[in-house]
Every structure is written in C-alpha cells, then in structure tokens.
Amino acid sequence: MIRRLFKHPALANPLAMVGFIIIASIMLLALLAPLIAPYDPNAIDVKAILLEPSAAHWMGTDGLGRDVFSRMLYGARISLLVGIVAVGIATGIGIVLGALSGYYRGWMDVVIMRLVDVMLSIPTFFLILAVIAFLTPSIWNIMIVIGLTSWMGVTRLVRAEFLSLREREFVMASQTLGAKDGRLIFLHLLPNSLTPVIVSSVLGVASAVLVESGLSFLGLGVQAPQASWGNILTDGKEYIQFAWWLSLFPGLAILITVLGYNLLGEGLRDALDPRTAGNQAR
Amino acid sequence: MIKYLLKRLFWMVPLLVGISLVSFLIMHLAPGDITTTEAGFNPKASEESRQKLREIYNLDKPITVQYGLWLKRMATLDFGTSFASHQRPVFWEKTDQQGNVSKGLIQEALPITLLINVLSLTVIIAVALPLGIVSALTQNRPPDRAITLFVFIGFAIPGFWLALVLMYWTGVVNSWLPISGLHSLQYDQMHWLGKIADTLKHLALPVFISSLSGLAGIALFVRNGMLDVLHQDYITTARAKGLPENSVVYRHALRNALLPLITIFGLSIPGLIGGSVIAESIFAIPGMGKLFYDAVLMRDFPVIMGILTIGSALTLLGNLLADLAYAWADPRVRRGVLK
Numbered sequence: 138m139i140r141r142l143f144k145h146p147a148l149a150n151p152l153a154m155v156g157f158i159i160i161a162s163i164m165l166l167a168l169l170a171p172l173i174a175p176y177d178p179n180a181i182d183v184k185a186i187l188l189e190p191s192a193a194h195w196m197g198t199d200g201l202g203r204d205v206f207s208r209m210l211y212g213a214r215i216s217l218l219v220g221i222v223a224v225g226i227a228t229g230i231g232i233v234l235g236a237l238s239g240y241y242r243g244w245m246d247v248v249i250m251r252l253v254d255v256m257l258s259i260p261t262f263f264l265i266l267a268v269i270a271f272l273t274p275s276i277w278n279i280m281i282v283i284g285l286t287s288w289m290g291v292t293r294l295v296r297a298e299f300l301s302l303r304e305r306e307f308v309m310a311s312q313t314l315g316a317k318d319g320r321l322i323f324l325h326l327l328p329n330s331l332t333p334v335i336v337s338s339v340l341g342v343a344s345a346v347l348v349e350s351g352l353s354f355l356g357l358g359v360q361a362p363q364a365s366w367g368n369i370l371t372d373g374k375e376y377i378q379f380a381w382w383l384s385l386f387p388g389l390a391i392l393i394t395v396l397g398y399n400l401l402g403e404g405l406r407d408a409l410d411p412r413t414a415g416n417q418a419r
Numbered sequence: 420m421i422k423y424l425l426k427r428l429f430w431m432v433p434l435l436v437g438i439s440l441v442s443f444l445i446m447h448l449a450p451g452d453i454t455t456t457e458a459g460f461n462p463k464a465s466e467e468s469r470q471k472l473r474e475i476y477n478l479d480k481p482i483t484v485q486y487g488l489w490l491k492r493m494a495t496l497d498f499g500t501s502f503a504s505h506q507r508p509v510f511w512e513k514t515d516q517q518g519n520v521s522k523g524l525i526q527e528a529l530p531i532t533l534l535i536n537v538l539s540l541t542v543i544i545a546v547a548l549p550l551g552i553v554s555a556l557t558q559n560r561p562p563d564r565a566i567t568l569f570v571f572i573g574f575a576i577p578g579f580w581l582a583l584v585l586m587y588w589t590g591v592v593n594s595w596l597p598i599s600g601l602h603s604l605q606y607d608q609m610h611w612l613g614k615i616a617d618t619l620k621h622l623a624l625p626v627f628i629s630s631l632s633g634l635a636g637i638a639l640f641v642r643n644g645m646l647d648v649l650h651q652d653y654i655t656t657a658r659a660k661g662l663p664e665n666s667v668v669y670r671h672a673l674r675n676a677l678l679p680l681i682t683i684f685g686l687s688i689p690g691l692i693g694g695s696v697i698a699e700s701i702f703a704i705p706g707m708g709k710l711f712y713d714a715v716l717m718r719d720f721p722v723i724m725g726i727l728t729i730g731s732a733l734t735l736l737g738n739l740l741a742d743l744a745y746a747w748a749d750p751r752v753r754r755g756v757l758k
Binding site (some may be wrong): 169211228252254255256258259260261262265267268269270271272279343346347350351354355356357370373374377378381384387388391392393395396400403 | 433434437438439441442445448467470571572574575576578579580581583586587591686689690691692693694696700701711712714715716718720723724726727730731734735738752
C-alpha cells in the first residue's frame with residue numbers, strides 16, 4: 138500500500154502536493170518547537186503585556202506578557218496530536234466494526250449498522266460536549282471523545298468495500314482454496330479497501346482540528362496554561378479591541394492547517410480513485 | 420404512502436432505544452457517581468441538590484431499574500427541573516400548586532434555534548445552488564476555480580474565528596450590526612415590522628456563520644452532482660435532438676442533480692443543531708446551543724440530558740421528513756412507495 142502511494146500519480150497531483158507541503162511544514166515546526174521557540178511559551182512577563190508584533194516578539198505578546206509566537210508553536214503540537222490521535226482511534230474502531238459488519242453480515246451487520254444510525258442521529262457537537270461535561274476536560278479526554286464520536290463514516294466505508302470485494306473472483310478463489318477468515322480479511326479484503334479509508338482519515342483530521350480548536354475556544358478543551366490555538370483565540374476575544382494579533386494568528390493557523398488537510402485529502406481522492414481520476418482527464 | 424410512513428415510524432423505535440442507551444451510558448461515564456466532585460460537580464453544591472440529582476436519575480437503585488426509569492423519562496419527555504437557582508422545568512412549562520406557570524427552558528430556546536436553522540438553510544440554498552451550477556457549467560475555467568477556492572476556504576475557516584472577526588469589524592469598528600442578543604432594548608415598544616427587522620439584524624451574523632460551512636459543502640455537492648448528470652447519455656440525447664442548452668441544463672440535468680440534495684439536507688440537521696453552540700454562545704443568542712453550553716459549564720445535568728434527547732429526536736424527525744420529501748419528489752421512489 139505504502140509503496141503504491143509513493144509510485145502513485147498522487148505525487149503529480151498539485152492539490153495533494155500543496156496540502157502535503159503545508160502539513161509537512163506545520164509538523165516540522167511543531168516537532169522542532171522547543172528549538173525554534175524564542176521564549177518559554179508559559180513564561181509570564183508583566184513588563185511586556187499586550188505588545189504589538191515586533192522583532193523581539195514576532196506575533197506580539199498576550200495579556201500575561203507571554204510570547205504569542207512561542208505559544209503558537211506549542212499550540213501546533215496540540216492541534217496535530219489531537220487531530221491525529223483522535224482520527225487514529227476513529228479509524229481503528231471504524232475498520233474493526235466495518236470489517237466485522239461486511240465480512241460476517243447477518244445479525245452482526247444489523248447490530249453494527251443500527252449502532253451507526255444511532256450515533257449519527259445524535260448531534261455530534263452536543264454529544265462531545267455532553268461527554269466532556271461528565272468528564273473533566275483534558276487533552277486526553279478530548280482525543281478519546283472526538284475519536285469515539287467520529288468512527289461512523291469509516292465503518293460504513295469499510296463495510297461497503299468488504300461487501301463488494303467479497304464477491305470478487307480473487308477472494309472467492311482464495312476462499313475455495315480453503316483460506317481461513319483471518320487470511321481472507323487481512324491479506325485480501327483489508328489491503329484492498331484501504332484507499333477510501335486513507336482519504337477519509339486525512340479529511341477527518343481536518344475536522345478533528347476544527348473541533349478541538351472550537352472546544353478549546355469555548356473553554357472546554359485544552360486547559361490553560363497549556364497553549365492551544367483555540368484557547369489563544371479565547372484570549373483574543375477578550376482583548377479584541379486592543380490586540381488584533383491575538384485573534385489573527387491562531388485563526389490563520391487553524392485555517393491553513395485545515396485547508397492543508399482538506400487539499401491533501403481531496404488530492405489523494407482524485408489521484409487514488411480511478412473514477413474521479415478519469416473525471417479530471419475529461 | 421401511509422404504509423411507508425408507518426414502516427418508517429416503526430424503524431425509529433430501535434433508534435430511539437439506541438439513543439436512550441447511549442445517553443444512559445454517557446450519564447454513567449463519570450467516575451463513581453455524577454454527584455461527586457471528581458465528575459466536576461460543583462463542590463459548593465449542597466447535599467440537598469446532590470440528593471435531588473440522585474433522586475432524578477435514581478442513582479440509588481439497581482442499574483436495570485435506573486435504565487427503565489430513564490426510558491420512562493424519555494418517553495414522557497419529563498426531564499425534571501434545572502439545577503440553576505430558577506429551577507425551571509427543562510422541557511415544557513409546568514404549573515405549581517400556587518398556579519404559577521414556569522416556562523420550560525427548551526420550550527423557549529427551541530423556536531429561536533429552529534428560526535436560525537431555517538434561515539441558514541434558506542441562505543445555503545439561495546447561494547450554494549447558483550454557485551454549484553455555475554461551477555459545473557464552467558468546469559476547470561476561472562469561475563469554477565474561484566468557486567472551488569471559496570469552497571475550500573469555507574470548509575477550513577473556523578466559524579468561531581470568523582465570528583470574532585466579523586463581530587469586531589461590523590459591530591465594534593463600524594457599528595453596522597448589533598453584536599449580541601436577539602433583540603434591542605427598545606424591542607417591546609416597536610411596531611411589528613420593526614420587531615422583525617430588529618430580530619433579523621441581530622440574527623444576520625449568526626446565520627451567516629452557521630451557514631458558511633454547509634454552504635461550501637452544498638455548493639461542492641451541486642457541482643459534482645451536475646457534472647455527473649451532464650455526462651450521462653440522456654443529456655447527450657437531449658442535446659442531440661436539438662433542445663436549447665437552457666432546457667437541457669435546467670429541465671433535464673438540474674432536476675436530477677438536485678434529488679440527492681434532499682437527503683443531504685436531512686443529514687445536515689444534526690450538524691446545524693450541534694453547530695448552533697458556537698454561533699449562539701459567541702453572539703449571546705438564547706437558543707438551544709447557548710442553553711446547552713451554559714448547562715455544560717454549570718454541570719446542569721437535567722438540561723444536558725434533555726437537550727441531548729430532544730436534539731436527537733429532532734434529527735430523527737428531520738431524516739424522516741427528508742425521506743418523505745424524497746419519496747414525494749422522485750417518481751421512481753414514489754411509485755415504489757405507493758405500491
């Protein structure tokens with residue numbers, strides 16, 4: 138699969154490339170945050186409160202005199218971590234349930250699909266907030282909650298792929314030759330159904346980043362003093378009349394990150410899906 | 420049609436049971452008992468209110484009994500009273516022994532959120548349809564490129580950030596629009612037309628914010644749907660027999676491309692209801708979203724559970740309406756349903 142990705146025309150797809158470059162640079166900045174950040178992100182400096190962006194403070198300082206650029210770098214770590222872990226959880230659950238549902242069919246399929254319907258009929262943001270109300274908000278809880286409330290799409294995708302792949306000759310042949318369930322699932326069905334899952338996971342990270350920043354903005358996500366783009370914006374709201382930089386930079390960072398994931402996802406979809414790839418050529 | 424409706428209603432029963440199970444599960448997520456401080460319950464809350472909470476959810480009874488009682492609460496739509504000092508009923512008005520009527524919290528908030536959602540859907544249809552059609556008709560040319568760029572930005576822009584920026588720009592810098600609340604202070608003295616204008620002015624920004632991402636999604640959907648349809652054989656036939664291009668696009672292609680939109684609208688309802696949290700809490704609009712947000716901050720569990728249930732029920736209702744509308748709009752399905 139990985140090798141196929143590298144050889145694939147995805148590399149020639151401009152959308153995917155732009156998205157990839159955006160995401161790779163943000164990841165690099167996040168990883169290297171301790172090396173790049175000019176200040177300690179949590180260091181309070183009462184002599185430098187609400188300073189405009191300058192050579193000393195590239196993105197200004199906040200209401201406690203903390204360096205916004207440093208906080209942004211550390212905030213990038215939170216956004217990426219939450220996005221990727223949450224989607225990892227969702228994709229894991231989705232693959233397992235989708236595979237069970239599509240492979241065994243029968244009552245298992247009925248139960249899992251009804252569960253999907255139930256989860257889809259509860260407004261997601263309400264569900265996430267309700268769970269957080271009963272737990273304490275922390276970065277770990279946020280990841281788990283977002284993961285546990287966003288696996289339905291992947292489940293449906295994997296199930297649909299399994300249902301159609303099961304009828305294909307190479308799977309039937311393998312089954313006729315006496316292949317066990319495990320071999321069929323892991324060797325034949327799963328690898329061949331991963332393409333749409335990869336696309337939907339990349340797009341899923343984009344929405345997880347948005348949800349996390351929304352929660353942190355509302356004060357129900359990552360808690361101060363830990364920096365996240367969402368909670369820097371909460372400060373921005375408070376000082377919006379005097380300190381535009383507190384609102385501008387985190388907002389742009391979220392916008393660019395989400396845009397990057399969406400471009401990468403859509404680009405991969407175009408490149409990996411033979412149907413839309415044909416569409417492009419038309 | 421009646422038979423189809425009954426069948427659909429029947430299928431909602433297992434879903435409702437599922438929703439009751441999921442919400443029951445959430446209630447029991449908290450470590451220990453939801454009245455303990457570990458669950459973030461206000462440590463200052465009196466033992467009396469803790470006792471009341473235990474009574475409402477029967478936390479002292481066996482778990483199966485608790486679930487049965489929760490089902491009963493859901494079935495009778497009786498979610499108890501809020502923990503806030505006003506102690507108002509969560510869902511619908513109640514009259515106490517002295518004959519005082521206290522309005523339900525959801526009863527008051529729901530119409531406001533529904534109004535915002537209806538306005539948002541109207542905006543989405545009015546803007547996304549033309550955008551999607553133009554985009555499809557100019558595929559890969561500048562108008563299509565510009566619209567696609569707009570769509571990507573619409574998807575990626577954080578609503579709460581845009582809300583802040585617009586609030587600052589139209590409210591603080593230019594004072595064109597009011598930035599919070601649903602009505603002006605002088606609302607009660609206004610003429611009814613003035614009242615409508617006042618409400619619309621207050622809702623302009625929230626509606627814009629809550630329709631933006633849906634707008635991008637629907638525009639993209641209409642574009643792709645149109646492209647799919649335009650490449651089908653019957654369109655080639657229509658062109659080949661010399662129909663004017665307008666007739667081909669709007670009578671033959673558009674009608675078919677629009678059908679799946681009905682389902683998409685049905686599916687977008689939970690997003691719209693859930694999304695109201697951010698727009699309403701930023702603009703201080705007293706709808707379901709703000710009610711829910713405040714309840715989460717205060718750990719007002721009866722309100723949280725009530726809104727979760729009502730929100731899900733509304734979603735089911737929306738999906739049902741979407742399916743009925745689809746059956747009505749698509750002659751192929753209609754015939755299948757009537758049979």
